[in-house]
Amino acid sequence: MRVLKLTPFFHHPDVESWPMAFDSVGGMQVQTWRQAVCLAEAGIHQHVMTIGFPGLPKLRQLHPLLWVERMMIPMPRIRSEFSGLVGLTQSWAAATLYALLQRARRQDFDVVHVHLDGQISALLVACVAPRLLRRPLILTVHCSRLAVYTPSSWLDIFQHRLARRLERRAVSLAFAVMALTQRTAVVLAQDAQRVEIVPDMVDTTQFAPPPVEAVTAFRERHGLRGRTVGFVGRIAKEKGWPHLIPLALALRENGCELLIVGDGTQRDRLLDAVDKAGLLDWVTVTGFIPNHEVPVAMAACHLIVMPSLYEEFGGGQHRGPGHRRAGSGLCRWRPSRNLA
Incomplete structure (x- = not known):
């Protein structure tokens, strides 16, 4: 089988840095990449058309059955707090x-x-x-306008009705729709021919306890001194980063520090809020780190927090090479159209 995978968000695992203007890597990018790799390992040929940034080749091969093509047209470099650059996904x-x-x-x-x-x-x-290719459509809905999405700006509010209509149309056209959670599946089932719940995938081989010396080196490199609470994710509005400021103030009262692992379009706002709160000595922001370093970063923390304003949070684990079940594992659910 040959699959054409179309997504503006795809992780580039062979880079050590990621320009913030091209929207920093987050959960959706990592999930689309991991899924593509697992399908390739299962013998599925895929061609991915996605966003890239200067320095990446136009076309490269990540696996014998996985090709990634960078798709962009020339555009002005106008900064955006939502996508990195105005018009990036367009x-x-x-x-x-x-x-x-x-x-x-x-x-x-x-x-x-x-x-x-x-x-x-x-x-x-x-x-x-x-329609252009006259081929069946499969959708993976990482965040649904119909089920969970919350507009984040006045422009987004203005576009929300159109986006909901387009999502409903896309869902009705699809041969099959994959949702991350049952909550979203129930909503999409009203228009979809077939819905399956496929939770996000986690490579558990990456989360074996890392070597103590690697964790110690990470903490020393970032100046971590004592008990540490961590946040891992993009610094964007939907991730709820403003909640980290009062959290850091409370942590300081208990002699704990806050580690923020990641980058994003609102990093400058975060740093300004940290400065105004007098927390420069208690909050560390790493910026982008390669995906393979994330387990070490998490192991360097005593507690991880996730203050997202809205997210699917489909954190189940998919079976495959190097993966195991957690909780209910891989769920399959095929509701009828009229399921309420």
Whole structure:
């Protein structure tokens, strides 16, 4: 089987740095990458069209059955706190649809797989691409406008109704829809032909206790002195980073420090809030770190917090090479259209 995977968010595992202007890596990027690798290991050929940044090759091979193509059209460098650059996902969508239009008659894919997070650009691609290629559509909905998404700006509020209509249309066109949680599956089942719950995947081999010397080196490198509470994720509004400021104040009263692992479009706001609260000596922000260092960073903390304002939080673990079940493991659920 040959799968065309279309997503603006895909992790680039072979980089040591990630320009913040091109939206820092987060959970969706890592999930789409891990899923692609596992499918490739299972013998599924995939071609991924995604966002990249300067320095990445136009086309590269991450696995014998996994190719990643960087899709962008020239765009002005106007900063955005939402996506890094104004028009970033729109640039990807335009380049992707143009490329598919050019290649429509000579493509040999069996299925189109689109990953959605509520952004209009990806929703448009999900509605148009299968028609251009005349191939069945599969959707993975990482964050649903219909079920959990909360608009984060006045412009987002203005676009929300259109986005909901596009998501409903894409879901109804899809041969199958994958949701991360039952809450979202119930909502999408009202329009979907078939819904399956496939929780997020965690590579548990990465989370074996890391060597003590690696944890010690990490703590020394970042100046961690005592008990540490950690946050791991993008520094963006939906991740609830403003809640970290009062948390850091409370931690200081108990002699604990806060470690923030990650980068994001609102990093400057976070650093300014830390400074104004007088917490510069109690809060450490690492910036982007490679994915393989995240387990060490988490092991360096005594407690991890997740103050997200909204998220699917589909943190189940998918079975596959090097993966094991946690809790209920991989759930399968096929509701009828009229399920309330």
